[in-house]
Amino acid sequence: MKFLGYRRANGTVGTRNHMLVFPTVICAAATAEMISRAVAGTVVVTHPHGCGHMGVETEHVVRSMSGFCANPNVAGVLLVGLGCELITPRTIAERLDGYRQRYEIVNIQEEGGTTATVEKGRLLVEKLLKEAAKVNREPVDISELIVGTNCGGSDTFSGLTANPALGNACDRLVAEGGTAILSETPEMIGAEQVLAGRAASESVKKRIYEITSATEAMAFKAGVDIRGSEPSPGNIEGGLTTLEEKSLGAVLKGGTTTIKEVVDFAVKPAEKGLVIMDGPAHDAVCNTGMIAGGAQVIVFTTGRGTPMGAPIAPVIKVATNSRIYQHMRDNMDINAGNILEGTETIESIGERIFQEIVEVASGKATRAEMLGHHEFAIHSLGLSV
Amino acid sequence: MVLEALVLHPKDNVATAVRLLEKGKRISFKDRGNDTDVLLLQIIPFGHKFALTDIEPGEKIIKYGEVIGQATKSIEKGEHVHVHNVEGLRGRGDRQ
Numbered sequence: 001m002k003f004l005g006y007r008r009a010n011g012t013v014g015t016r017n018h019m020l021v022f023p024t025v026i027c028a029a030a031t032a033e034m035i036s037r038a039v040a041g042t043v044v045v046t047h048p049h050g051c052g053h054m055g056v057e058t059e060h061v062v063r064s065m066s067g068f069c070a071n072p073n074v075a076g077v078l079l080v081g082l083g084c085e086l087i088t089p090r091t092i093a094e095r096l097d098g099y100r101q102r103y104e105i106v107n108i109q110e111e112g113g114t115t116a117t118v119e120k121g122r123l124l125v126e127k128l129l130k131e132a133a134k135v136n137r138e139p140v141d142i143s144e145l146i147v148g149t150n151c152g153g154s155d156t157f158s159g160l161t162a163n164p165a166l167g168n169a170c171d172r173l174v175a176e177g178g179t180a181i182l183s184e185t186p187e188m189i190g191a192e193q194v195l196a197g198r199a200a201s202e203s204v205k206k207r208i209y210e211i212t213s214a215t216e217a218m219a220f221k222a223g224v225d226i227r228g229s230e231p232s233p234g235n236i237e238g239g240l241t242t243l244e245e246k247s248l249g250a251v252l253k254g255g256t257t258t259i260k261e262v263v264d265f266a267v268k269p270a271e272k273g274l275v276i277m278d279g280p281a282h283d284a285v286c287n288t289g290m291i292a293g294g295a296q297v298i299v300f301t302t303g304r305g306t307p308m309g310a311p312i313a314p315v316i317k318v319a320t321n322s323r324i325y326q327h328m329r330d331n332m333d334i335n336a337g338n339i340l341e342g343t344e345t346i347e348s349i350g351e352r353i354f355q356e357i358v359e360v361a362s363g364k365a366t367r368a369e370m371l372g373h374h375e376f377a378i379h380s381l382g383l384s385v
Numbered sequence: 386m387v388l389e390a391l392v393l394h395p396k397d398n399v400a401t402a403v404r405l406l407e408k409g410k411r412i413s414f415k416d417r418g419n420d421t422d423v424l425l426l427q428i429i430p431f432g433h434k435f436a437l438t439d440i441e442p443g444e445k446i447i448k449y450g451e452v453i454g455q456a457t458k459s460i461e462k463g464e465h466v467h468v469h470n471v472e473g474l475r476g477r478g479d480r481q
Contacts, residue, residue: 155432156401156432156433156434157432159449160391160393160401186476189475189476190451190453190473190475191451193451194451216475216476219476219477219478220478220481221478222478223478223479223481224478225472225473225476225477225478225479225480226475226476226477226478227468227472227473227476230476236467236468238432239401239402239430239431239432239433239434239467241434241446241453241454241467241468241471241473242446242453242454242471242472242473242474242475243473243475243476244451244452244454244473244474244475245453245454248448248449248451248453303432321432323431340388340403341388342388
C-alpha cells in the first residue's frame with residue numbers, strides 16, 4: 001500500500017514539508033517568533049528550555065530538540081540561539097549532521113540584537129524555503145510510516161470505543177509493514193501483564209516492567225496516591241475510578257500485535273511494528289517525544305475533548321463518544337462514539353482511522369492543522385539549576 | 386435496541402453505563418451465558434460503573450477481566466461503583 005510523501009535526501013519520508021524556526025534556548029524564543037512572522041509558510045516552536053540543565057537532563061533535552069528538528073516532516077530548520085546558553089544551535093546542528101538534516105544558524109549576540117537577527121534569520125529562512133519548494137510528493141510505501149498514538153482527556157469510553165478502534169488501525173498499519181508507537185508509561189501501570197504477554201523477547205518484557213516500576217516509584221517518592229494526577233480530576237468525573245482502569249483502556253490503542261522494542265523518550269525505533277516509547281502521559285510531551293522519535297502522523301483519542309495539535313506533525317483527533325464529537329465538532333476528525341450507538345463497530349472505525357492516516361499522510365489537513373494548533377513540550381527530569 | 390450498559394469480560398463484577406441510567410431501572414445482562422438482570426439502586430451517570438454482584442470490602446473490582454482496584458466498603462448489587470467505594474492498588478505513595 002502506498003501514500004504520497006516527501007522523500008528526503010537521507011532516505012526518510014515526510015508527510016509534510018514544514019520550514020521550522022527553532023530557538024535552542026528560551027532567550028531566543030521571541031526572536032524566533034518574529035522571524036517566523038516575517039516569513040509566510042514557516043512554523044515556530046517555543047519552549048522554556050536550553051539553559052540550566054545538568055547531566056542526563058541535558059542529554060534528554062538535546063536529544064528531544066534534535067530528534068524533533070530532524071523529523072522527516074521538516075524540510076529545513078533555522079536554529080536560533082542567544083550565544084551564551086548551554087544548548088546552542090551548534091549543539092543541535094552536530095546531531096542534525098548525523099541525521100543529514102538541512103539547517104541554518106543565527107545567534108542574537110553575534111548578530112548584534114533582535115532586529116539584526118530577525119533580518120538575517122529572514123534571509124536564511126527564505127533560502128531554505130526555496131530549496132524546500134523543489135521537493136514534491138511521490139508515492140511511497142506505507143511501511144515508511146511511523147504513527148504515534150496518544151489518548152488525552154480520557155473517559156471510560158476511551159477504553160471501549162476510540163482506543164480499541166485505534167488499536168485496530170495500528171494492527172492494520174503493522175500488517176502493512178508500518179510502525180506504531182505506544183507511549184505514556186504511567187498509563188501502562190496496572191496493564192503491564194497485558195503488554196508483557198505480547199513482548200517479542202525476554203529483554204523487551206523486562207524493559208516493560210522496568211519502565212512502569214520506575215514511573216510508579218515517582219509516586220512512592222512523592223508520598224502520594226497517584227490518583228488525582230492519574231487518573232486526573234476530569235478522568236474521574238468521566239467515570240474512571242483508578243489508574244489500573246485507565247491503563248487497561250489506554251494500552252488498547254496500540255493494538256494487539258507483538259511488542260518489538262522499548263525505546264527511551266525521543267529515540268527513533270530501530271524495529272518496525274508495534275513499539276513502546278517510555279515517557280510521560282502529558283499530552284504535549286507525549287506527542288513531542290514521538291515526533292522526535294520520527295513519527296510523521298499522530299492519532300489522538302479523547303473523551304473529555306482536547307484541541308491539542310503539534311507544530312510539525314498532523315494530529316488526527318478521534319472522539320470516544322458522540323456527545324463530545326458534536327460538542328467540540330471543530331476539533332474532531334473521527335467519531336468512534338458510533339460504536340456505542342451500534343451503528344459502527346470497532347473494526348469499521350479501525351478501518352476509517354487507518355484510511356484517514358493514509359489520506360492525512362498524503363496531505364489531507366486535520367482539524368488541529370486547520371485551526372493552527374502547534375503545542376510543544378519537553379518534560380524536565382528535575383535536574384535544572 | 387438501544388445499548389444501556391456494557392459488560393466487557395465474563396469475569397467482570399462491574400458494568401459501564403452507556404447513557405445516564407435512572408435509579409430503579411432494571412438492566413439486563415449476560416452472566417456466564419445466562420440472561421440475568423440488575424436493579425439500579427442509584428442514578429448511574431454516563432460512563433460510570435455499577436456493581437453486577439454484591440461486593441465485600443477488600444474484594445477486587447474486575448473490569449476488562451483484570452483487577453482495576455479493590456472495594457473500600459461493602460457495595461450492593463446495583464450500586465454506583467466509583468472513587469467513594471473503590472481504591473486503586475497501584476501508585477500508592479501514600480501507603481509507603
